[in-house]
Amino acid sequence: MREVSSLAVKGDTCLIKTSLVQGSSPVLLPPHFCALRGECEVREMTKLEDHLEGIINIFHHYSIRVGHYDTLKKCELSQLITKELPNALKNTKDQPSIDKIFQDLDADKDAQITFEEFIVLVSRVLQTAHEAIHQE
Numbered sequence: 001m002r003e004v005s006s007l008a009v010k011g012d013t014c015l016i017k018t019s020l021v022q023g024s025s026p027v028l029l030p031p032h033f034c035a036l037r038g039e040c041e042v043r044e045m046t047k048l049e050d051h052l053e054g055i056i057n058i059f060h061h062y063s064i065r066v067g068h069y070d071t072l073k074k075c076e077l078s079q080l081i082t083k084e085l086p087n088a089l090k091n092t093k094d095q096p097s098i099d100k101i102f103q104d105l106d107a108d109k110d111a112q113i114t115f116e117e118f119i120v121l122v123s124r125v126l127q128t129a130h131e132a133i134h135q136e
């Protein structure tokens, strides 16, 4: 399950370092921990919160590989798409398709995909999956 590896209280926010058993790198997460008069209350994560954290963990799993630890270069995005979205996206092994997805997501054209840019893809995939459910 979840293991709390370190705690840091900053003002009235509480940041906590968690690491998942599945081997992803630790991330700082504020949401389900709150500071009450200097004490941290640890709450069980909901299913949705768990899924949302999963998206962050997947992003970090690939973003730490090359270059800046918190952005995706094209090769990292390519690996993420090929490994994690083979059913949701077509032509995931097709370089021109990867190039196009990368260009579409890279809003500021700095040749790197930030998490903010990445969630545009997540949002599109979610919308498509939602539409597909209603067509069944």
Ligand SMILES: [Ca+2]
Residues within 6 Å of the ligand: 105, 106, 107, 108, 109, 110, 111, 112, 113, 114, 117
């Ligand atoms: Ca960018």
